[in-house]
Amino acid sequence: MHTDTDVNTPAPAASEEKVMGKDGMAALVGALTGRGYTVVGPTVRDGAIVLAELESADQLPYGWGVELQAGQYRLRRRPDGAAFANAAGPQSWKTFLHPSRVRQWSADRVGEETVFTADPSPPPRYAFLGVRSCDLRAVAIQDRVLTGGPHRDPVYQGRRSGAFLVAVECTEPGGTCFCVSMGTGPAAGPGYDLVLTEVVDDDGHRFWIRSGSREGAEVLAELPAHPADSATREAARAGVTAAAERMGRTMPEADLRELMAGTLDAPRWDDVAGRCLTCGNCTMVCPTCFCTTTEDVTDLTGDHAERWRLWDSCFDLDFSHLHGGPVRASTRSRYRQWMTHKLGTWYDQFGSSGCVGCGRCIVWCPVAIDITEEAAALHDWTRSRPPEDAS
Amino acid sequence: MDTNTNTGPDTDPRPTLAVWKFASCDGCQLTLLDCEDELLALTDRVRVEHFLEMSSAEGPDGERADLTGRGPYDLSLVEGSVTTPEDAERIRHIRRVSRRLVTIGACATAGGIQALRNFGDVAEFRAAVYARPEYISTLRTSTPISAHVPVDFELRGCPIDRRQLLEVITAHLAGRKPNISGHSVCFECKRRGTTCITVAHGTPCLGPVTHAGCGAICPAYGRGCYGCFGPSEGPNLRSMVGQLRHDGMSERDVLRVFRTFNAAAPEYAPVPDLTAEAQDCPQDRTGRTDTTPEGPV
Ligand code: SF4
Ligand code: SF4
Ligand code: SF4
Ligand code: SF4
Numbered sequence: 001m002h003t004d005t006d007v008n009t010p011a012p013a014a015s016e017e018k019v020m021g022k023d024g025m026a027a028l029v030g031a032l033t034g035r036g037y038t039v040v041g042p043t044v045r046d047g048a049i050v051l052a053e054l055e056s057a058d059q060l061p062y063g064w065g066v067e068l069q070a071g072q073y074r075l076r077r078r079p080d081g082a083a084f085a086n087a088a089g090p091q092s093w094k095t096f097l098h099p100s101r102v103r104q105w106s107a108d109r110v111g112e113e114t115v116f117t118a119d120p121s122p123p124p125r126y127a128f129l130g131v132r133s134c135d136l137r138a139v140a141i142q143d144r145v146l147t148g149g150p151h152r153d154p155v156y157q158g159r160r161s162g163a164f165l166v167a168v169e170c171t172e173p174g175g176t177c178f179c180v181s182m183g184t185g186p187a188a189g190p191g192y193d194l195v196l197t198e199v200v201d202d203d204g205h206r207f208w209i210r211s212g213s214r215e216g217a218e219v220l221a222e223l224p225a226h227p228a229d230s231a232t233r234e235a236a237r238a239g240v241t242a243a244a245e246r247m248g249r250t251m252p253e254a255d256l257r258e259l260m261a262g263t264l265d266a267p268r269w270d271d272v273a274g275r276c277l278t279c280g281n282c283t284m285v286c287p288t289c290f291c292t293t294t295e296d297v298t299d300l301t302g303d304h305a306e307r308w309r310l311w312d313s314c315f316d317l318d319f320s321h322l323h324g325g326p327v328r329a330s331t332r333s334r335y336r337q338w339m340t341h342k343l344g345t346w347y348d349q350f351g352s353s354g355c356v357g358c359g360r361c362i363v364w365c366p367v368a369i370d371i372t373e374e375a376a377a378l379h380d381w382t383r384s385r386p387p388e389d390a391s
Numbered sequence: 392m393d394t395n396t397n398t399g400p401d402t403d404p405r406p407t408l409a410v411w412k413f414a415s416c417d418g419c420q421l422t423l424l425d426c427e428d429e430l431l432a433l434t435d436r437v438r439v440e441h442f443l444e445m446s447s448a449e450g451p452d453g454e455r456a457d458l459t460g461r462g463p464y465d466l467s468l469v470e471g472s473v474t475t476p477e478d479a480e481r482i483r484h485i486r487r488v489s490r491r492l493v494t495i496g497a498c499a500t501a502g503g504i505q506a507l508r509n510f511g512d513v514a515e516f517r518a519a520v521y522a523r524p525e526y527i528s529t530l531r532t533s534t535p536i537s538a539h540v541p542v543d544f545e546l547r548g549c550p551i552d553r554r555q556l557l558e559v560i561t562a563h564l565a566g567r568k569p570n571i572s573g574h575s576v577c578f579e580c581k582r583r584g585t586t587c588i589t590v591a592h593g594t595p596c597l598g599p600v601t602h603a604g605c606g607a608i609c610p611a612y613g614r615g616c617y618g619c620f621g622p623s624e625g626p627n628l629r630s631m632v633g634q635l636r637h638d639g640m641s642e643r644d645v646l647r648v649f650r651t652f653n654a655a656a657p658e659y660a661p662v663p664d665l666t667a668e669a670q671d672c673p674q675d676r677t678g679r680t681d682t683t684p685e686g687p688v
Contacts, residue, residue, distance in 0.1 A: 046613075048586040073591045090586045100582040277627045277634075279599035280574060284581035295570045300432040300561055311582055316574045317624045331627065366577075366589045366599055367634050 016217045017210040018225035019232045024207060025083070026057040027223045028166070028194075032127040035219070037164055040096055041129035042089060047075055049089040051096070054129065061086065068174035068248065068359065071368030080200045087174030088132055088358040092287030093139060096126055097159050098146065100284075100311045104155075104294075109303040123158030129166045131192065133185030134177075134358040136167050138287035140191050144350050145290050155309075164215065167192035171239035175248035176359030178372055182251065184356045186243040194220060197236035208236040249359060249372040252379035256353065260344030263378040264336070272374055273332035275367050280313035282361035282369070283338065288354050291319070314338050339371060406465035406564070409441035411485055413471025413478050414505055414533060418550035419496035420444045420470050425553055436564055440464055462488025466563050472498040472533045474505060479530070479539055486540035493559055494536045497549035497652035501621050504549075506533040506655035533655065544569065547602045549619040549652035555604050573624035575599050576616050580607035588613060595638040597648065600626035621653035628658070632665040642666050 020027075032039050033055075042049045043059040049066060052059075065078040066086045078085055107116045131139070139160075146156040170177070170186035179185030188195045193216035197208045208228060211217040252259070283289040293312035298305045312319055314337045320327035328334050346354030355371070362370045410420055424445060426433065439445060441464070467489035473479050486492055494500050502509065508516060509532045517524040536542055546559055555571060562569035572578070576598035580587065588594040588610050596615035598607065602623045609616050635645045649662045 046586045047591050050584075050586060071590060072593070073587075075591075090591070091584065095584065100584070275627075275630050277575070277577075277599035277630055278625065279577040281577050281581060281587065281599075284578070296567075297558070297570065298561055298565045298567070300429055300436055300557070300564070302436070302565060311578075313574075313578065316572070316578070318572060318574070331625070364587055364590050366587065366596070367630050 017228040020225035037127035085172035125162040127164040134356040137184040167195040176362040178249040178357040182357035256343040260340040280315040283313040285360040405438040408437040409464040414474040415471030415498040500545040501653040502655035622658035
């Protein structure tokens with residue numbers, strides 16, 4: 001969807017709906033490519049379903065599922081041949097919208113003057129195929145963070161404003177998913193140009209596809225599709241409803257923002273600090289984490305300089321380095337910063353939770369630290385703790 | 392190459408560079424020669440006063456430059472560890488004649504692979520290796536340069552990374568702090584978009600406790616990081632050791648993987664105890680099932 005998306009915009013009515021087969025998926029990739037988009041979607045590489053540029057729909061992970069656990073990801077064959085019966089993979093769309101390395105400008109000394117050049121490369125025009133419901137919300141959150149205030153990030157805005165989003169609703173949640181707890185899925189919220197739900201049953205392999213924008217409707221009109229039939233529509237809805245019942249994880253039934261604010265002294269933070277490697281993997285895979293650092297580099301002549309922006313993480317000791325040293329030197333303070341920001345202070349800063357329940361931080365933490373388990377432990381602590389100031 | 396013959400030290404405005412070798416394999420010094428595209432720009436900006444690897448003839452400092460180099464040198468790059476009484480003396484001299492002293496590589500920053508002697512009996516090794524052990528004069532330990540003299544900056548790696556070396560020199564010339572982070576290899580691994588091989592394949596990887604700098608090369612080729620850049624800032628070795636055991640490494644393998652180029656890094660000192668401890672713990676703290684990857688890798 002081409003405009004900045006407000007997280008609170010209600011879902012648009014499905015203006016057009018159709019049902020198409022695998023040939024429709026091939027045509028969709030072709031139609032998007034034909035419109036000048038670089039199509040990015042899921043594909044199997046290095047033993048995982050990664051996001052990469054697609055030349056054809058044949059590269060989609062037809063027949064592949066995943067088995068997700070804390071600290072473990074395994075690809076599994078699926079006899080049904082489904083392409084989207086798997087959950088969030090190792091990367092999120094921020095890899096493309098908010099890249100890990102960006103040159104912001106360069107400067108050259110010419111005689112007595114210094115000449116600055118902003119990076120001239122035009123932003124790529126992406127069509128994202130297979131945006132999960134949780135990730136659709138994550139994009140909306142990054143819209144708010146990176147373009148919703150007085151200072152807009154031009155890199156993000158350039159890439160985001162031209163992007164075409166094809167969402168996919170989940171029918172096979174991973175063992176680490178908890179979008180239901182966070183209210184982000186498995187049914188797709190607003191913000192897409194097209195949304196698909198995959199159905200594989202005795203009547204065949206097909207996709208129920210709806211448009212959410214004018215351009216989405218235009219693309220849909222070009223595809224070899226039939227009018228939506230109620231059997232496919234019902235099977236698709238049932239698949240998504242059933243997925244909501246099969247979430248691998250849940251957050252404790254509590255106001256998470258209050259839970260974070262009220263447990264800053266909990267001993268559990270020491271416990272998790274004993275396990276946390278401060279490796280930063282959780283923040284790098286999180287689809288909403290946005291922090292960056294800048295590096296100014298010079299060359300040997302001293303006449304050329306460049307400013308680069310790189311993904312950073314609150315787990316880096318340098319991240320909170322002020323005059324005299326880091327503010328958050330202990331692992332405890334760094335893990336606590338990450339989790340309380342995600343689930344708590346993000347509301348104060350951006351008006352929503354910073355967590356969409358995709359489960360990536362759980363899967364890609366090498367030592368299997370699980371944000372839902374940590375939240376549950378903090379919640380248990382608040383309930384077992386003797387009331388303060390009882391005397 | 393002799394870069395010093397045209398201009399005398401008194402008229403030449405370029406800062407001086409010296410490269411020194413201690414107990415080492417020369418790989419880190421060679422990294423400087425490996426900067427082929429930048430060598431001309433480099434010699435425009437600095438006067439190389441002492442660099443035996445780069446000279447066909449002795450520099451102006453003469454044959455005994457190692458011990459009596461007159462200096463002063465603006466920037467001294469020091470490779471290698473201290474393993475002999477003479478070296479311990481020589482590094483003090485080099486420090487005295489150097490404005491800024493940067494150590495390069497695992498030998499100079501942590502003692503190198505030769506610091507394995509620190510965990511054994513050097514007299515025994517000497518007797519086993521040399522026909523006339525009495526001719527060999529060596530210290531009981533191999534120690535980093537920082538154990539002998541103050542060091543201005545330590546550049547990690549076995550060998551060091553070419554781009555990082557250029558960054559250290561360039562930053563020195565510009566009078567700024569080098570952009571060199573102390574965080575883990577995982578940062579670089581994620582920034583380059585590699586799928587984590589520990590999580591996706593169960594491959595043991597030292598990335599989470601290893602100092603960034605290499606660009607996360609090994610995981611990009613499906614191999615676990617083996618720690619050639621040494622410990623990252625504040626590594627959690629207890630958790631790492633538990634994880635390596637979870638990923639199928641034996642107690643002996645875990646001990647050995649930390650006993651390589653950076654064996655004597657003080658951060659690794661608790662590893663033997665932690666390894667023994669991890670044996671008593673259930674290997675799987677998280678209830679993960681041990682399943683093998685399937686499909687294209
Ligand atoms: S969290 Fe929900 S929307 Fe996201 S991948 Fe899992 S099931 Fe799908
Ligand atoms: S905190 Fe974890 S579960 Fe929540 S959005 Fe980030 S990666 Fe996903
Ligand atoms: S929680 Fe896990 S992924 Fe995040 S920094 Fe700690 S060990 Fe790394
Ligand atoms: S492969 Fe190794 S270096 Fe890369 S993220 Fe995983 S643990 Fe870290």
